[in-house]
Each structure stands twice: as C-alpha cells, then as structure tokens.
Amino acid sequence: MAGRLDGATALVTGASSGIGEASALALAAEGARVALVARRRDRLEALAERIGGGAIVIEADVTVPEQAADAVARTVEAGGRLDVLLANAGVMLLGPAVGAPLEEWDRMVALNVQGVLHTIHAALPHLLDAAATSPRGVSDLAIVSSTAGRAARSGSAVYNLTKSGVGAFAEALRQEVTRRHVRVGLIEPGATATELRDHLRPEQRAAQAKRFETMEPLQPEDVAEGVAYMVTRPRRQAISELTMRPTEQEG
Numbered sequence: 001m002a003g004r005l006d007g008a009t010a011l012v013t014g015a016s017s018g019i020g021e022a023s024a025l026a027l028a029a030e031g032a033r034v035a036l037v038a039r040r041r042d043r044l045e046a047l048a049e050r051i052g053g054g055a056i057v058i059e060a061d062v063t064v065p066e067q068a069a070d071a072v073a074r075t076v077e078a079g080g081r082l083d084v085l086l087a088n089a090g091v092m093l094l095g096p097a098v099g100a101p102l103e104e105w106d107r108m109v110a111l112n113v114q115g116v117l118h119t120i121h122a123a124l125p126h127l128l129d130a131a132a133t134s135p136r137g138v139s140d141l142a143i144v145s146s147t148a149g150r151a152a153r154s155g156s157a158v159y160n161l162t163k164s165g166v167g168a169f170a171e172a173l174r175q176e177v178t179r180r181h182v183r184v185g186l187i188e189p190g191a192t193a194t195e196l197r198d199h200l201r202p203e204q205r206a207a208q209a210k211r212f213e214t215m216e217p218l219q220p221e222d223v224a225e226g227v228a229y230m231v232t233r234p235r236r237q238a239i240s241e242l243t244m245r246p247t248e249q250e251g
C-alpha cells in the first residue's frame with residue numbers, strides 16, 4: 001500500500017527513545033526515509049534495524065550547533081531533501097526553583113531551547129526548498145512541546161519557560177513561512193510513558209510517580225500517531241497545535 005510520505009525524507013531528533021523513537025517508526029510506516037538523531041548510537045542502530053532499509057543513523061548532540069547542522073546536512077545528502085523535521089529531543093528536570101541546581105536549568109535551556117533552535121536554523125532552508133520543489137509541494141516542521149508549554153505549575157518553572165518559549169517561537173515562525181508552504185506545528189502531549197522521568201533527582205522522581213500513580217499515561221505511540229497525522233495532511237491543511245492528554249490528567 002502506498003504510504004502518504006513515500007519519497008519524503010524526515011529527520012527526528014531524540015529518536016533513541018520514547019516519543020522520538022515511536023514517531024520515527026510511524027513516519028517510516030508512512031513511507032518516509034527517516035534520519036534518526038540522538039547521542040546513543042546503539043539505540044539508533046537497533047531502531048534502524050527495526051525500520052529496515054533506508055533509515056539513516058546520525059549520532060549527534062543537538063546542543064552543539066555544528067553537530068545539529070551536520071545532522072541536517074547528512075540527512076539532506078542521504079535523502080536528497082528534507083520534507084519533515086520533528087524537533088523532539090528534550091529533557092525535563094523538575095523541582096522547586098528555590099535551591100535548584102543551576103546545572104539542571106542550563107541543561108533544559110541548552111536542549112529544549114537551543115537544541116531546538118540549532119536544528120531548526122539548519123533545517124529551514126531545506127524545508128523551504130522542499131516546499132517549493134518537492135512533489136508534495138509542502139513541508140513540515142513539527143516541534144514537540146508539552147502541556148507544560150500551555151500552563152505553568154509550581155515545581156516546573158524552567159521546563160515551563162522552555163516549552164512556552166518554544167511555543168511562541170513556533171507561532172511567529174509559522175506566520176513567517178506558512179505562505180511558502182512550510183507548515184509549523186506544535187505537539188503538546190501530557191504525561192507519556194517514556195524515559196523522560198528517569199533523569200529526575202530521586203525525590204522528584206518519587207513526587208512525579210505519586211502524581212501520576214492514579215493516571216494511565218499516554219504511550220509514545222499515541223503521540224506518534226498525532227505526529228503522523230500532523231505531517232500527512234493535504235497541502236491545503238495545516239495543523240498548528242495538537243494537544244493531547246491522558247484522559248485522567250487535569251492540568
């Protein structure tokens with residue numbers, strides 16, 4: 001059966017686990033040639049094997065501008081074009097702002113803001129080119145934000161800052177490039193069962209586990225389905241925001 005992304009090339013950051021991994025599989029299932037970008041090469045190689053021929057493994061740390069640019073360049077070199085970028089890699093280090101390790105704030109800003117910007121900066125000329133010259137006549141920049149980008153809560157201050165900031169950036173960029181058929185869309189998931197909480201300090205991990213113990217979280221595949229939906233719309237239709245929560249998640 002023909003995939004809706006047959007002939008398209010996609011790049012997914014943070015493809016070594018969670019939402020990125022599931023999304024890479026979903027985009028590949030639609031026929032895209034997918035570049036898998038993250039730091040853990042072994043995980044990317046295992047995923048490339050699951051996807052089968054054509055997946056491109058790129059070990060890169062997107063907080064380093066040159067590595068993000070190189071990842072985009074290698075994707076275009078291998079795939080001939082860049083039709084879809086999923087800027088997904090992120091980290092969530094929660095806890096009270098008072099007394100928080102500054103290193104945690106820096107890590108979140110470096111990845112959730114700067115890493116996203118480095119990747120998008122390198123990708124934009126190629127997305128514009130794909131929109132102008134590809135058979136689809138449109139290209140997609142999907143950015144994984146969070147429900148934390150819509151509403152702030154105590155204990156999440158810098159994560160809220162990074163995700164709401166990315167949301168503002170996405171909306172401004174959307175207005176700038178939409179007439180040139182680059183669709184900019186924000187994916188805003190609620191709690192999803194991934195490795196995201198593994199990076200929390202033990203007391204914060206326990207607090208998060210308690211918050212979510214009465215809630216069935218989303219699975220990464222649920223979010224991936226939303227990503228695939230967003231980037232396979234007809235040329236005339238742009239989904240600019242897609243929010244999804246576990247049914248039991250209030251905030």
Ligand code: NDP
Nearest residue numbers: 014016017018019039040061062090146191192194195196
């Ligand atoms: P995971 O921790 O499972 O995935 C994070 C991914 O980011 C990994 O593939 C990791 O790979 C990659 N990554 C981390 N640092 C870098 C780096 N410097 N350069 C390149 N890649 C990097 O978590 P999720 O799948 O949950 O997170 C994906 C996105 O979803 C994030 O932006 C997160 O904020 C967002 N989100 C998650 C929610 C959840 O509840 N899980 C809810 C809402 C949003 P590696 O370590 O190999 O580099």
